[in-house]
Amino acid sequence: MHKSSTWNLHLIAGLLLVVLLGIHMITTHLDLILTWFNIEKGKPGVEWANVIHRGQQISWMVFYIVFLGTALFHGLYGLRTIIFELGVKREKQKLITALFVIIWLGLFTIGTLAAITFRSVAMGA
Amino acid sequence: MGNINKYPNSLGIGGWAVKGRWGLERYLYTLHRITGLGILLYFLLHIFVTSSRVFGSDAWSALVLGILHHWTFQVGEYLVFAAFAFHALNGIRLILIEFGFIVGKAEEPVYPYRSSINVQRPASIIVLILAAIIAVIGGMRYFML
Numbered sequence: 170m171h172k173s174s175t176w177n178l179h180l181i182a183g184l185l186l187v188v189l190l191g192i193h194m195i196t197t198h199l200d201l202i203l204t205w206f207n208i209e210k211g212k213p214g215v216e217w218a219n220v221i222h223r224g225q226q227i228s229w230m231v232f233y234i235v236f237l238g239t240a241l242f243h244g245l246y247g248l249r250t251i252i253f254e255l256g257v258k259r260e261k262q263k264l265i266t267a268l269f270v271i272i273w274l275g276l277f278t279i280g281t282l283a284a285i286t287f288r289s290v291a292m293g294a
Numbered sequence: 295m296g297n298i299n300k301y302p303n304s305l306g307i308g309g310w311a312v313k314g315r316w317g318l319e320r321y322l323y324t325l326h327r328i329t330g331l332g333i334l335l336y337f338l339l340h341i342f343v344t345s346s347r348v349f350g351s352d353a354w355s356a357l358v359l360g361i362l363h364h365w366t367f368q369v370g371e372y373l374v375f376a377a378f379a380f381h382a383l384n385g386i387r388l389i390l391i392e393f394g395f396i397v398g399k400a401e402e403p404v405y406p407y408r409s410s411i412n413v414q415r416p417a418s419i420i421v422l423i424l425a426a427i428i429a430v431i432g433g434m435r436y437f438m439l
Binding site (some may be wrong): 180183184186187190191200201215216220224240244245247248251254276279283287 | 303306307342344348362378
């Protein structure tokens with residue numbers, strides 16, 4: 170298998186996501202069983218009080234931004250690998266890579282702006 | 295860089311599952327890809343859905359009560375949860391194999407040959423059992439509480 174630094178990054182991102190996505194899953198999808206990260210215990214993690222509580226803390230904002238960037242990279246790199254394996258020619262591979270970089274940048278910007286903007290909304294609540 | 299023989303991927307997507315007498319690990323490979331694609335699709339939509347919280351509690355509550363609590367979304371969300379459990383655990387297995395763990399020790403090919411599958415297969419079964427346990431716990435959260 171051809172090894173590259175981006176492939177190694179893909180693996181590192183995967184391991185990081187086990188932790189980051191694991192925390193996210195506990196917070197919002199196992200919220201009624203494991204209540205560690207929610208202030209309104211016994212209520213869903215997507216309950217507004219819990220959403221506000223997380224939004225007020227800078228650690229959660231940083232968490233979401235790192236999580237967003239890592240998940241986008243791991244997911245898009247995985248999709249790119251699958252597409253390339255289907256026999257895309259070398260000239261088109263560069264175009265697809267460029268397109269994926271643009272998608273990563275666009276979605277990372279939208280999600281990051283939302284995380285930063287929401288902190289000021291949460292602080293005013 | 296030396297010459298690398300390149301062969302066309304003649305099996306295509308069909309080769310993921312039905313073009314050979316694949317072993318368990320080959321089906322885990324297919325499932326890893328399907329769950330990865332499913333999680334990615336959900337995640338891309340998730341970015342826009344969760345970004346709507348910047349519009350305040352009314353917009354968020356309408357979204358949560360209107361869409362997120364609907365049974366079809368709950369089932370879909372549970373499938374993503376179960377997919378995550380499998381994808382994460384199988385990903386750890388793949389990384390361990392990639393770096394030379396759980397593949398067995400190299401030895402001379404002396405008859406009777408010993409297959410490294412005897413080392414890899416238990417790891418595959420452990421992944422499936424742990425993923426099933428986490429999926430059941432998640433199912434309790436989604437459908438019983």
